[in-house]
Amino acid sequence: MSTLTPSARRNTTANRTAFDGGSRRRFGKFGGAKSRMDPTRNNTAAGLAAWLLALLFASPVLWMILTSFHSETDAATNPPSIAANLTLDAYQEFFGATSGVSPWPPMINSATASIFSTVLVLVLAIPAAYALSIRPVKKWTDVMFFFLSTKMMPVVAAILPLYLFAKTVGALDNIWFLILMYTSMNMPIAVWMMRSFLAEVPVEMLEAAQIDGAGLLLTLRKIIAPVAMPGIAATALICFIFSWNELLLARVLTGVVAGTAPVFLTGFVSSQGLFLAKVCAAAVVISLPVLFAGFAAQDKLVQGLSLGAVK
């Protein structure tokens, strides 16, 4: 009897959702003429409003992209020259055509820091999430909230000892020290996300595998991995984004050698004559990895950002 309980409960939920879908469809199909018309009119108005607001919200991004393809003189006009000729000059300038300063080293540093810290986070967080969901330790909720509480501690509250430690052991301006910092920064998010994904592994399948005598590795490979893979990908993408974006730690702990892309961007904080198109080109190039990662993770973005609390 006890083995039946979870599946029975699951069936009722499945029935309920199926019924919901059915009743919604029925409502749409056989609803009265008035109720059929009202939602349509509302939707057109809502659609228009949503589109206007979407364009308003996206306009800084669209303007950034458009300006990056303008010449410096066309970029800085009032009123704006929307239809000015397009050119790649700003991108050539950003990649150091006249200044000779290449943005590649900081971008490679950012890529190194983001990729290695993401790998390290996953290596540590996946087993931890396993011990918090599939074969949970005692008081696993307490452990979960300990992980979360470290995320709530502001970086500024720990940065001075970290800086002094790095200075003492000669790890200042070293990308590997930054990688360790990013690993700890993303660990709580990764553990919470991975736990919420691993909790979706069907218990019946784990039980069946156990009864059939499947070993741990086989269970991991055949049952857990297929369910957890999209979750691992989403977790990796979100950790990548947070590492790529980080400024404070990078600003304090790195310098000329290990400086990251956001640190490079801070070089544009004070105005330097006509440089708007170049700033936009820099912002576009350095945001591209995040835009790609974000849109790739779009479906799981909410679950990740809410630490798995919202699906």
Added chain:
Amino acid sequence: MTTATARISRSGHSAPKPSANARTRERALAWARRAPLLPALIFLIIVTQLPFVVTLIISFLNWNSLRPDQTGFAGFTNYVQVLTDPDLRQAIFTTIILTVSVVLASLLIGLGLALLLDKKFIGRGLARTLLIAPFLVVPVAAALIWKHALLNPTYGLINGTLTWIWSLFGSNTPPQPDLLSQAPLAAVVLSLVWQWTPFMMLILLAGLQSRPMDTVEAAQMDGASSWDIFRHLTLPHLRQYMELGGLLGAIYIVQNFDAVFTLTSGGLGTANLPYAIYQTFYFANEYGLASAAGVVVVIGTIIVATFALRTVFSLFKKEAAR
């Protein structure tokens, strides 16, 4: 989920016998269960908790690296200075204003957008993608765009658009506000609201879509107006999602450094606590004072976090109970 996993774990154990052998075996099993958790846990304790303990110790020291001969125990002097120094007091005040206004504004706009996106219309997917875009620009890059391309008083897009609109009506004296120098904190708030609204929208949209539709339909059948449905069904359901979004947002925005650093470099009363602490230890080398300010931030965060944890926990329990 919990009950089921607990059952597996029970079948994994041998029946407990009062012999020493069985107890050792049980202990070994418990450690085998803990083992995958330990690397992550130990790593996190070393990298986050240990430094904070050191911060706590330094906060009671009189320590300026430029005057090493004067280093010594300071008692609560640093804390008194954090709470009396006008710049640091201003920073505490700025942090509160910044966090509260950004969280409230982005929650309200995010709610409006989520309600719109919950309806079906042509190109909804694309509109949603456009709305997420602000959140996917590197924060420093976003702040640079706001500073130079949008808010610049002579050639920024905002004043440029004002010039264009006024010229449509034949006027050549459009208003040309300079937000960055006239209301710098508002400029920081504006750019952060723009970046954080998508975050709130996503969480609230997920909340809306998890709403039980049968009750809404029953209410519609009974002739409830859409305002009644929103007021009495949707809003109560969304409450915990709003709390979650607001509190997670607050935790991130309290720690904001990028926007303040890039837009105003902390000038004209926009320095929040993270920026002020960065200045105090990185440029003024006042290690003791900076640490005391850091501890104050942690205390503030703990107060917010207690509420955040409660909200996360209620959602979490619901999810774990399924």
